[in-house]
Amino acid sequence: MKEAIRRKRKQLGCLPRSKYDIIVRCLNGSFDVPVKKRTPEENNCLAMIRKRKDFELGDRGSLLCGGKQVLVKEDxxxxxxxxxxxxxxxxxxxxxxxxxxxxxxxxxxxxxxxxxxxxxxxxxYPRFTNKPKPKTITEEEPGKRWQIDIINMKNQSVSYMGPHML
Structure with a gap:
């Protein structure tokens, strides 16, 4: 006995919002554009519905394909x-x-x-090629951000081997 060879169905790619809406309108039954006035995108969506038999509408009107919700490319x-x-x-x-x-x-x-x-x-995850840009910081005067105080060291001189060192 030969077993039936199961063909793997091509995975559904990312659908733009316009194609998603056309397919949902077709499944709702509200798609009523005459054949002569259909755009290539509408014809493409209708052919996709004919070829793929697993499109259906969910509870909230969302598009399902094979029991899974279809994500829109923009979302x-x-x-x-x-x-x-x-x-x-x-x-x-x-x-x-x-x-x-x-x-x-x-x-x-x-x-x-x-x-x-x-x-x-x-x-x-910073890497060498994708490091985030450093934040620019503006201050009123130079050295304010470092908070360094300059003090007079004359009174605190130190003697080492004779002469006084500062």
């Missing part, structure tokens, strides 16, 4: 920052594995790019 940095702060500064692979339990529509590389462009990641 991904917010989710990455939230997971980074909750896990006290973990790396891209840990964030990816924790997010993929409930969400879909992103890659580890996308998370890594978000972390490399973020300020909170650079403050936690």
């Amino acid at each position: 991904l940095p917010r989710f990455v920052e939230k997971m980074f702060m909750e896990n006290k500064g973990c790396g891209a692979r840990v964030i990816y594995n924790k997010l993929k339990v409930n969400y879909t529509g992103f890659s580890e590389q996308a998370i890594l790019e978000i972390l490399y462009n973020s300020k909170y990641y650079h403050e936690k």
Whole structure:
């Protein structure tokens, strides 16, 4: 007996907000653009719905794919920052594995790019190439920040092997 070969379905990539909204409107039944007036993006979304049979709407009207909520490309940095702060500064692979339990529509590389462009990641993990910029400090006069007092040492002279030293 030959076992059926299971084909791995191509993972859903990051969807921009416009495509996400088109797919949600199609699944709601509120998409009523005539065929001649459809944009290439709308045709692309309709073809994606026809090819992928696992799109459905969640309880709150959110898009689900394979039982997982689809993340929008514009919302991904917010989710990455939230997971980074909750896990006290973990790396891209840990964030990816924790997010993929409930969400879909992103890659580890996308998370890594978000972390490399973020300020909170650079403050936690400084490297030679990604050191945070030093904060500029302005003062009214030179030497005020060092708080050094200049004192007269004439009265406290010390003698060593003859002559007095200051």
